[in-house]
Amino acid sequence: MQRDAHRRAAPDRGRTLLGPALSLIHTGQTPTRSALTRALDVTRATAGAVTAELEALGLITVDSRPAGGGRGRPSHRLAIDPEGPVVVAGQIHADGLSVTLAGLGGLLDPPVHLPLPAATDPVRMLRAVAQAGAELARSTSRRCLAAALALPNPVTEPDGTALAALHFAWPSGTPVADLYDVEVGRADHGPMAVHPLPTAIANDANLAALAEYRHGAGRGARHLLFVTSGHRGVGGALVIDGHLHTGSAGLALEVGHLTVDPQGRPCVCGNRGCLNSETDPDALFAAAGLTPEPGRPLIDQARELCWAASTDERARAAVEHVIDRLGLGLAGVANILNPDRVVLSGLHLDLLEAAPDRLRAVVAERSLWGRSGRVPIVGAELAHGALAGAAELGWGPYLADPQSVPV
Incomplete structure (x- = not known):
């Protein structure tokens, strides 16, 4: 009787492992069947059955040629099926x-x-x-x-x-x-x-924060703060242990409307000096006293202005002005959330690359956690987060x- 129950339970357990197994392969954490076996804490037979099912669904490939180079029995390679859905x-x-x-x-x-x-x-x-x-x-x-x-x-x-x-x-x-x-x-x-x-x-x-956590600069972080400025405005997000913190109604982490200069530029929300209006592409051009060219993507022009900071005094002053306000905003959010990693994307990534020491110094000066050296600030890795x-x-x-x- 117990043997029959075990036989019924094993396939059921294999089915419940399909999702966790696919997620591990999807995020690149288990490139071999032996790695998947360890991650799921199952027998080789169970891992084999799970991968066979995922392969039958057309989601992954299982390369029967073993992946060598390590100790013990070589393991089969696991990969996303390039012809999959x-x-x-x-x-x-x-x-x-x-x-x-x-x-x-x-x-x-x-x-x-x-x-x-x-x-x-x-x-x-x-x-x-x-x-x-x-x-x-x-x-x-x-x-x-x-x-x-x-x-x-x-x-x-x-x-x-x-x-x-x-x-x-x-x-x-x-x-x-x-x-x-x-x-x-x-x-x-x-x-x-x-x-x-x-x-x-x-x-x-x-969504960009979730993608960076799974496939980019946020891999391995437990409390990931993501801040970005794209074509206009500023957005932010927090990923905690793999899950987006979206608040009670999906509206948490609107960091763009954190005030960083009470006498600053008007924001579309009706306030003044929001991170949204002080650190986006429009703000960078305003700080440089320049007008962007019509008909060209604003984010591309703002990036060019960042790159010019190494040789052009006006561009450098504008970059430093915007970086100081970005640093104030990051420090304020870090003081509240205590993230173990900050990932910057969009124009903010270009600002980080233009003056990495200045941005990190502002955050360190204004943040308790920054002064203790525990807020790594890194650039996003995904081109289309x-x-x-x-x-x-x-x-x-x-x-x-x-x-x-x-x-």
Whole structure:
């Protein structure tokens, strides 16, 4: 009787391990079957059964040629199946749209960047990004499992409404999740897409932080603070032990509206001197007394201004001015959160690279934890963090339950 119960329990246990196993392979933590065996704390037979199931689902490959170089029995290599399914990942910027296809393992196809539509009301914006994603889905022979979108404004949980959509003057409380679901449902994603195609939507900084934690500069951190400035404004996020801290309604860590200069530049929120208005590309140009060229992406021009700081006095003074305010903001957040790593992205990464000693000195001077040398400040590693994060969002249900992947 006990033997029969054990036989029934073993397959059940193997099924419950599919999600944890796929997540470990997805994040590159277990490149071999022996590493997966140790990470899951199971027998080799159980690990073999789990990987065989994931391979049968078309999610991973198991290379029967053993990986040598270590002690003990050589182990089989595990990798994401390059022909496996994809999700559509999209992003709306303050001045454009981006879409790509993303497989497991944080692997993105080259993104397609598009201008904003002539009308930037919610329906037309979401329709434009949904149609662009559908075009990519039709172009691939790989199974398409979901469509997820990163937005440059707070998104409430669980209802998926946009609050303070300041860049486009959308009405507060716009039901972006529902609207996006409708537009994705209307678009033709081709015969290889799941129908109806599941959708998801979230704040871009939150998603970029999650992607950096899983695949970039945040790997290994327990309390990761992520701060970024993209085309306009500033976003932030906190990842604790692998989980985004989003607060009671998905609105936590709006660090962009932390005041760093009470007499500073007006912010779109109605306040003055927010990190949002003191450390973004517009603020850098204002500090330099320059006007950006029309028709060119603002973030690209701001980066060029950062690079010029090594030879141009005006650019250097502007960079130092913005860095001082960024340092004040980082120190204030660090004093409250006590992160074990700070990752900077977007323009903030360029500022860090332009004057790393100055930024770290400001944070150390203003932060108790910085003075103790316990706040490593590093640059983001992912070129398209928010898109990679949108991919993580789209893959989320399948990482939790790989058996839900249609074959």
